Amino acid sequence: MMHYGHSNAIRQAKEMGDYLIVGVHSDEEIRKHKGPTVMNQEERYEAVAACKWVDEVVPNAPYFTTVDILDQYDADFCVHGDDISKINVMTNNATLSDGTDCYEEVKKAGRYKECKRTTGVSTTELVGRMLLLTRVHHQLNENSFPVKSIENFQNNPKSRYTSGVSHFLTTSRKIVQFSNKKEPKTGDKIIYVDGAFDLFHVGHIELLKKAKELGDYLLVGIHDDKTVNAIKGSNYPIMNVHERTLSVLSCRYVDEVVIGAPYSVNEEMMTAIYNIDIVVHGKTEVFSVNGEDPYKYPKSVSKFIEIETKYSYLTTECVIERIFNNRKLYEERNRKKEEKENLIINNLQK
Numbered sequence: 001m002m003h004y005g006h007s008n009a010i011r012q013a014k015e016m017g018d019y020l021i022v023g024v025h026s027d028e029e030i031r032k033h034k035g036p037t038v039m040n041q042e043e044r045y046e047a048v049a050a051c052k053w054v055d056e057v058v059p060n061a062p063y064f065t066t067v068d069i070l071d072q073y074d075a076d077f078c079v080h081g082d083d084i085s086k087i088n089v090m091t092n093n094a095t096l097s098d099g100t101d102c103y104e105e106v107k108k109a110g111r112y113k114e115c116k117r118t119t120g121v122s123t124t125e126l127v128g129r130m131l132l133l134t135r136v137h138h139q140l141n142e143n144s145f146p147v148k149s150i151e152n153f154q155n156n157p158k159s160r161y162t163s164g165v166s167h168f169l170t171t172s173r174k175i176v177q178f179s180n181k182k183e184p185k186t187g188d189k190i191i192y193v194d195g196a197f198d199l200f201h202v203g204h205i206e207l208l209k210k211a212k213e214l215g216d217y218l219l220v221g222i223h224d225d226k227t228v229n230a231i232k233g234s235n236y237p238i239m240n241v242h243e244r245t246l247s248v249l250s251c252r253y254v255d256e257v258v259i260g261a262p263y264s265v266n267e268e269m270m271t272a273i274y275n276i277d278i279v280v281h282g283k284t285e286v287f288s289v290n291g292e293d294p295y296k297y298p299k300s301v302s303k304f305i306e307i308e309t310k311y312s313y314l315t316t317e318c319v320i321e322r323i324f325n326n327r328k329l330y331e332e333r334n335r336k337k338e339e340k341e342n343l344i345i346n347n348l349q350k
Helices: 004-015 027-033 041-049 067-072 083-091 104-108 123-131 172-178 202-212 225-232 241-249 267-272 296-300 316-325 327-349
Strands: 021-024 056-059 078-081 112-115 190-195 217-222 256-259 278-281 304-306
Touching: 004 078, 004 112, 004 172, 004 241, 021 041, 041 056, 041 202, 067 104, 123 316, 123 327, 172 241, 190 202, 202 217, 202 278, 217 241, 241 256, 267 296, 316 327
Parallel strands: 021 056, 078 112, 190 217, 190 278, 217 256, 278 304
Antiparallel strands: none
16 A cells, blocks of 8 residues: 555655656565555556656566666665664564565665655554454444434534544644645636545545646645544544645645645635635545535536546545455464564564
8 A cells, every 4th residue: 555654755765866766566576575465556556656756666666676676777776764674683584585685785785775764654554453443343334423414423422533543643844845835826727626535545646636637736625534434434534634634745736735624615615725716526425514515616606527537446445345355364464564563672672
């Protein structure tokens, strides 16, 4: 899965040079060395390519990074997170299944650098959040809230935000690092898209790409955790609003975000930040607010467009379903990862 931890590593790597090439492993390579994938390779290639700091993507990149590979792409050095050194030093455990360090050759050649790992997130950790729950925790039923509306959810005991898995907090500095730091120019056509953007994936990315093509400046509204929980119920969202904000900001098609955006796009919202020209929504279900369509106003003034993309089939629920369908494989993958991390912690304590 492509998450904001990857984006932060990519951002740091780009600051070390002028042109950033990102190698993405195939499904086969990942299964061989790490376990089952969540997103398939085509989805991952496109997700990485959409990251604003990436200049070029190399698909089917070998897991073992050699000097020849660097020379083939005219790369001066290779960058990886500093967690790899901690694993090797503390546990004497290599990064490849055959017992060798997959960066050993480029390290010896003096063409290896490290960036700081983003704490609190990893694919393993995100999968773990989903594995803590059962399939029914993510399904709406007669005991879930809501069914078709979100009115009065703050006063409804069934609407309590229940996932509470992540306590990740971001800082103003991190927001600035991820932001584009630009405002729309006079005459720019401003497009607005809102949503949860939970487990940010290529389905979201393709929607944002298509939305940006409709204008000059893309403003993205991100609903807060309580609103998302009221809309979807159960144990959503998987990622909290801080994590979802960084994920969206890392996308090259996004110019600015509204953190904690209102669920209804009314006349006031259309002019509150910038004068919005078009409001865009994907093919996902829209819940009513007090019995009314949250996009009633932009529709009434002919400023609403619904977009269908080649990834419209891919939703957050779809990603979770993939986890559940391969639950035993992911549980074994996470168990091995936990053993390795516990070994590191024990050695550090000693």
